[in-house]
Amino acid sequence: MFQVKPLSFSDELYIQNRIDQKTKPIGALGKLENLAKQLALILGREKVNIQLPMMLIFAGDHGIASEGVSIAPSEVTAQMVTNFLNGGAAINCFCNSVGMTIQVIDCGIINSVNDERLMIQSLGQGTRNFSKEPAMSAEAVEEGLLLGARAARSQLEKGCNVFGFGEMGIGNTSSASALMAALLGLKVTDCVGRGTGIDDRQYQKKVSLIESALSIQGQFLEDPKGALAAYGGFEIVQMVGAMLAVAEAGGVIIVDGFISSVAALFAYKLANNTRDYMIFGHQSAEQGHQKLLSYLCAEPLLSLDLRLGEGTGAALALNLIHCAAAFYNDMASFESAGVTAV
Numbered sequence: 001m002f003q004v005k006p007l008s009f010s011d012e013l014y015i016q017n018r019i020d021q022k023t024k025p026i027g028a029l030g031k032l033e034n035l036a037k038q039l040a041l042i043l044g045r046e047k048v049n050i051q052l053p054m055m056l057i058f059a060g061d062h063g064i065a066s067e068g069v070s071i072a073p074s075e076v077t078a079q080m081v082t083n084f085l086n087g088g089a090a091i092n093c094f095c096n097s098v099g100m101t102i103q104v105i106d107c108g109i110i111n112s113v114n115d116e117r118l119m120i121q122s123l124g125q126g127t128r129n130f131s132k133e134p135a136m137s138a139e140a141v142e143e144g145l146l147l148g149a150r151a152a153r154s155q156l157e158k159g160c161n162v163f164g165f166g167e168m169g170i171g172n173t174s175s176a177s178a179l180m181a182a183l184l185g186l187k188v189t190d191c192v193g194r195g196t197g198i199d200d201r202q203y204q205k206k207v208s209l210i211e212s213a214l215s216i217q218g219q220f221l222e223d224p225k226g227a228l229a230a231y232g233g234f235e236i237v238q239m240v241g242a243m244l245a246v247a248e249a250g251g252v253i254i255v256d257g258f259i260s261s262v263a264a265l266f267a268y269k270l271a272n273n274t275r276d277y278m279i280f281g282h283q284s285a286e287q288g289h290q291k292l293l294s295y296l297c298a299e300p301l302l303s304l305d306l307r308l309g310e311g312t313g314a315a316l317a318l319n320l321i322h323c324a325a326a327f328y329n330d331m332a333s334f335e336s337a338g339v340t341a342v
């Protein structure tokens with residue numbers, strides 16, 4: 001369904017050579033050098049041109065939230081969507097300071113928000129409770145992948161080539177944990193954390209609900225779409241489709257925290273080459289994220305103990321991405337600057 005080309009590593013030597021000729025000791029810009037290399041491989045070896053960076057925030061509600069697995073009720077999803085549209089959330093502040101535009105997408109929230117700035121791509125009023133039944137149908141998964149791709153493509157057509165992937169959905173750490181455990185065959189306790197900050201009693205309940213869901217619906221080691229239908233997340237499915245579309249178009253994917261990384265895992269499983277286009281913004285405090293990042297061989301740029309989602313860690317990482325592009329594009333070489341250190 002999605003054709004994602006592998007990056008052409010024939011350019012790698014050229015790019016590395018160009019980085020090594022910059023006026024600095026070899027390797028002295030550390031991980032920023034790897035970042036610059038990846039950006040040049042994706043966006044062009046002569047000039048890394050970051051255009052119209054965009055934060056996509058995918059919002060959806062979860063049937064599992066009715067079990068009390070979050071500090072907040074489902075109504076908060078729609079309330080926060082309104083907050084995003086009005087510019088009052090953390091992600092608005094971060095995007096404003098790094099020059100990123102926000103597009104919020106209703107992928108299936110319970111309480112509809114009537115605002116023309118919201119992109120409506122609703123797959124329903126929240127998923128079903130996955131501890132009792134499949135979160136969504138196989139058709140909804142297919143439709144969600146296409147709708148997510150459509151949201152990304154509408155921005156790609158305007159020239160955007162760098163995308164942050166944020167989300168909002170009360171209960172979505174439960175969904176993301178179940179998806180991770182089911183796809184990777186991991187113990188539930190390795191994948192479940194405290195999400196918005198639940199107490200010990202709620203945490204135990206969350207673990208046992210997900211364990212029982214897995215024993216009813218099973219693992220999906222070779223079947224990412226089956227896992228998505230079982231444990232769902234309308235916003236997670238649409239994020240997967242959007243990531244695939246961005247990679248297919250040769251754009252940059254900035255992954256945010258735990259939920260965004262689970263979407264990245266599914267995009268990778270559906271088209272392995274998508275991984276080449278991903279930059280991991282930060283390591284979330286959510287238990288399970290570290291293991292997931294290791295599985296994806298990902299080194300996040302930041303580690304600030306964030307556990308908010310919304311795209312906040314991805315927006316913060318855009319600063320570093322801009323700096324990596326700037327040094328790759330503009331820093332003098334030993335020859336051009338007449339520096340004879342090597």
Ligand SMILES: O=C(O)c1ccc[n+]([C@@H]2O[C@H](COP(=O)([O-])O)[C@@H](O)[C@H]2O)c1
Binds near residue numbers: 170259
């Ligand atoms: O991205 C993360 O790492 C992250 C970690 C913990 C919580 N969140 C956010 O909190 C919400 C999900 O938490 P919960 O407890 O309702 O499952 C959802 O709106 C996410 O954006 C996000």
Ligand SMILES: Cc1cc2nc[nH]c2cc1C
Binds near residue numbers: 076196
């Ligand atoms: C207030 C609040 C803001 C959020 N932003 C992302 N997830 C969230 C969850 C809550 C509860």
